[in-house]
Amino acid sequence: MASFILRRLIASIFVLFAATFLMYILVSFAGDPLDDLRQSSAPNKAELIQARTKLLNLDVPPPLRYFLWLGGIFRGNFGVSIQNQPVNALLANAITSTLTLVTTATVLAILLGLTVGIVSALRQYSGFDYSVTLMAFLFFSLPIFWVAVLLKQYGAIQLNNWLNEPTIAIPVIIVMSLIAGLIWMSLIGGRWQRKLIVFGVAAVATGAVLAFLSVTQWFADPSIGIAVYAVLAIGIAFGITAISTGLRNRKALYASLIVAVIGIALYYPMMNSLLNGMTLWLFLLFAVLTLIVSGAIGWFMGAPDRGPVVRTTMIVGFLTAGLIALDKYMSYWQAYANSSRVRGRPIATVGASTPGLGGNFWVQGIDLFTHLLLPTIAIILISFASYTRYSRASLLEVMNQDYIRTARAKGLTQRTVIVRHAFRNALIPITTVIAFDVGALIGGAVITETVFGWVGMGRLFVNGLAASDPNPVMAFFVVTGTLAVLFNLIADLVYAGLDPRIKVG
Incomplete structure (x- = not known):
C-alpha cells in the first residue's frame, strides 16, 4: 500500500510539472497583460508599463519565466496580480468561499442522489421509479443559469413576500x-x-x-419543541437501527434508544443554558463529545459484535444532537428576519453574507444558511440527476450477480443482502464519478458563483483570463490540478476498501 501511494505521488508530481509548464506557456501567449496600459491615455503610461513589466517579469521569455514562477511556488508564494495584489490572499478568499458553497452542495447531492437512486432501483418499474427517472432527466437537461434565475425569482423574491404572512x-x-x-x-x-x-x-x-x-404561522417563528423532538429522536433510533443492523439486533436497538433518551433528557439544559454563548470551536467540541459518548454507549452494550452497534449509536447521536442545534437556530430566526440589515427579506439572492449584520454564533449561522440556500439548491439539482442515475444503474447491475443470489439462498434478509453486499459493491463505479465531480466542483461553479455573486475559485479563474493575468490563473490551476490528482488517488484506495478482489500494489 505504501509503495503504491509513493509511486502514484511521484508520478503525479511529474504530471503536475508538465501540466503547469504547458498551462503557463498557453496563458502567457493567450493575452497581453499590458494591453490595458497600451491603450491608456495616461501621461505616465511608459512608467506604468515599465513598472508592470518589472512586477510580472514580462521582459523574461515565458519558458524561463515559468521557472521564476515555479521558484516562488516552492517558497509558498503565488506571486502578485496585475493590480499588485498578493495572489495568496486572493486564493485564500476564493478557496474559502468555494469550499463553503461546494462542500455543502456536494455532500447533500451525494446523499440524496444515492438514497433516491437506491430506492428507485429497489422499486424498479414502479410509479416512483418512473417519476424519479423523469425528474432526473429533466434536471440534467436544464441549464444551470436558467435554474439559478428561477430560484432567485421563486425561491427568494416570491418566498420572501410569502414569509411576511406565511x-x-x-x-x-x-x-x-x-x-x-x-x-x-x-x-x-x-x-x-x-x-x-x-x-x-x-x-x-x-x-x-x-x-x-x-x-x-409556524414559518414566521419556527421551532421543534420537546414533544416533536422526542418523537423524532425515537423515530431516528428505530430508523437508523433498521437500516444499519436490523431491528432484530436488540443490542443495537436498545443502545440507540438510550442515546435518544439521553438527547431528550438534555433538550432543555442544552436549549436554555449550554448552547448560549456558543462559538465555532465550542460547537465542534460538543459534536466530538456527542460522537464519543454515543460510541461509548454502543461499545459497552454491543459486545461481542461491537462494530455495527457503535456505528449505529454514533449516527443516532449525531442526528439527535443535530436536531437540538437546528431548534436552537430556529429560535433566532425571527430576530434575524426582523433585523435592520435583513428587513424581513431573509432569503438572500446575492453574496455570501449580509454586510454589517453582527449577532451571535446562531444568527451568523442563519445568515450563512440563507445565503447558501439558493446556490446550493442550484448545484444539487444538476448533480442530483447524475448521482441518481448512476446509483440506480449500478445497484441494478449488482443485484443480478451470482453472489447476490448466493446470499439470498443462504437465507440472509433483504436488508442484509442490500446493505452489506449489494450497496457496497454498487459504490465502486459511483466512487469514480464522485472523485471527478468533487475535483471539478472545487475548481468553482463558475455560472452559479456569477449569478449569485459568490467570489470563488471559478470567478478568480475567469477574471484572471479576462484580464490576461497569469498568476491568479496559475494559482487556480495548481489547486484544482492537485485536487484532481489527490481525489483520483483516494478513489483508487476506496476501490480496494470496497471490493476485496482489488489489490492495491
Whole structure:
C-alpha cells in the first residue's frame, strides 16, 4: 500500500510539472497583460508599463519565466496580480468561499442522489421509479443559469413576500397532500388495497400538518419543541437501527434508544443554558463529545459484535444532537428576519453574507444558511440527476450477480443482502464519478458563483483570463490540478476498501 501511494505521488508530481509548464506557456501567449496600459491615455503610461513589466517579469521569455514562477511556488508564494495584489490572499478568499458553497452542495447531492437512486432501483418499474427517472432527466437537461434565475425569482423574491404572512392556501394544501400520498404509495408498494391505505394515511397526515403550520404561522417563528423532538429522536433510533443492523439486533436497538433518551433528557439544559454563548470551536467540541459518548454507549452494550452497534449509536447521536442545534437556530430566526440589515427579506439572492449584520454564533449561522440556500439548491439539482442515475444503474447491475443470489439462498434478509453486499459493491463505479465531480466542483461553479455573486475559485479563474493575468490563473490551476490528482488517488484506495478482489500494489 505504501509503495503504491509513493509511486502514484511521484508520478503525479511529474504530471503536475508538465501540466503547469504547458498551462503557463498557453496563458502567457493567450493575452497581453499590458494591453490595458497600451491603450491608456495616461501621461505616465511608459512608467506604468515599465513598472508592470518589472512586477510580472514580462521582459523574461515565458519558458524561463515559468521557472521564476515555479521558484516562488516552492517558497509558498503565488506571486502578485496585475493590480499588485498578493495572489495568496486572493486564493485564500476564493478557496474559502468555494469550499463553503461546494462542500455543502456536494455532500447533500451525494446523499440524496444515492438514497433516491437506491430506492428507485429497489422499486424498479414502479410509479416512483418512473417519476424519479423523469425528474432526473429533466434536471440534467436544464441549464444551470436558467435554474439559478428561477430560484432567485421563486425561491427568494416570491418566498420572501410569502414569509411576511406565511399562510398556506387550501388548494395548495390539497395538492401537496395528494403529491405526498402518491410518493409514499409508490415507495411502500404492495397490493392495491395496501397502496390505497398508505395513500390515504399519508395524504391526511400531510394535510393536517400543513394546516397546523398555516394556522399557527409556524414559518414566521419556527421551532421543534420537546414533544416533536422526542418523537423524532425515537423515530431516528428505530430508523437508523433498521437500516444499519436490523431491528432484530436488540443490542443495537436498545443502545440507540438510550442515546435518544439521553438527547431528550438534555433538550432543555442544552436549549436554555449550554448552547448560549456558543462559538465555532465550542460547537465542534460538543459534536466530538456527542460522537464519543454515543460510541461509548454502543461499545459497552454491543459486545461481542461491537462494530455495527457503535456505528449505529454514533449516527443516532449525531442526528439527535443535530436536531437540538437546528431548534436552537430556529429560535433566532425571527430576530434575524426582523433585523435592520435583513428587513424581513431573509432569503438572500446575492453574496455570501449580509454586510454589517453582527449577532451571535446562531444568527451568523442563519445568515450563512440563507445565503447558501439558493446556490446550493442550484448545484444539487444538476448533480442530483447524475448521482441518481448512476446509483440506480449500478445497484441494478449488482443485484443480478451470482453472489447476490448466493446470499439470498443462504437465507440472509433483504436488508442484509442490500446493505452489506449489494450497496457496497454498487459504490465502486459511483466512487469514480464522485472523485471527478468533487475535483471539478472545487475548481468553482463558475455560472452559479456569477449569478449569485459568490467570489470563488471559478470567478478568480475567469477574471484572471479576462484580464490576461497569469498568476491568479496559475494559482487556480495548481489547486484544482492537485485536487484532481489527490481525489483520483483516494478513489483508487476506496476501490480496494470496497471490493476485496482489488489489490492495491
